[in-house]
Amino acid sequence: MPDIVVMFFLLGLIAGLVRSDLKVPKATYDTMSLLLMLTIGLKGGMALHGKLSWALVPELVMVGILGGIIPLLLFPILRKLVQLSLADSASIAAHYGSVSAGTFAVALAYVETNHLAVAPEVTLYLVLLELPAIVVGLLLYRHYQTGVSSTRMGNLWHESFTNRGVILLLGGVIIGFMYGYQTGSEVTELFTGIFKAVLALFLLEMGLVAAGTLQPIPFKHWRLLVFALLAPSVLAFFGIAAGYMLDLGMGSTLILASLLASASYIAAPAAIKSSIDDADIGLAMLASLGLTFPFNVIIGISFYHKIIEWWFV
Secondary structure, rough: OHHHHHHHHHHHHHHHOOOOOOOOOOOHHHHHHHHHHHHHHHHHHHHHOOOOHHHHHHHHHHHHHHHHHHHOOOOOOOOHHHOOOOHHHHHHHHHHOOHHHHHHHHHHHHHHHHOOOOOHHHHHHHHHHHHHHHHHHOOOOHHHOOOOOHHHHHHHHEEEEEEEOHHHHHHHHHHHHHHOOOOOHHHHHHHHHHHHHHHHHHHHHHHHHHHHHOOOOOOHHHHHHHHHHHHHHHHHHHHHHHHHHOOHHHHHHHHHHHHHHHHOHHHHHHHOOOOOOOOHHHHHHHHHHHHHHHHHHHHHHHHHHHHHHHHHO
């Protein structure tokens, strides 16, 4: 059976598809998002406590480079094969180069349930992959369209480094790294203890939102729908190959593959919407949250695990 947290996503998805009146209040969703991001940061920081070294630099640099390369690879595919406009091609390339914190949380729960060893620095992957793709997406747009000013570029950097998700993740990593598992446990154990419960409720809301993007299914964008279903498995391959080259181990490789297979639906929409006026954020949400996120949560992560097992044996 799938991890129990995935069942909450399916519950929300089914409730949305049958047009139930089930709703998660916005204030509750905001609180869950805050707890989820902060807890992910704390868990990563505590795991790094006493283990941070310069030997990690090549690994982290490669992860950051992957975040910049993926939108460069996807842009011509979206422009020529999917036949999107310049603005939408740059936007969706940025969304798919960036990552989903929700997918990371599900992958983290999956590796814990399956008792896979995970390196302490995997939380840093989330931060390193979040930012470069957004910047590269905007640079691609600027290269072909002269309507984006340097002021907007400066705003983008500011928004990327100061958005809520990045602040909570980095803040959590720093606090967890400073105190470790023992010192401050009366606070950190509260967050880590409710991690799966918060994730389950978060996924319930994500299921409802995903169902909303699919009603009705926009078949006129069939090329984008196909892309959103095929891209995760192809992008996961880059993560698996990088994990093998860096000798990360199965758990860490699965986290990296799941992140590269994901698409942002929080940070990237906010940044792109304020920087590329012509981009249709609805299309990006349809692809990233309506199709790619469900694919990864329901099928993808366990599928990548099987590929990694086959590859690493």
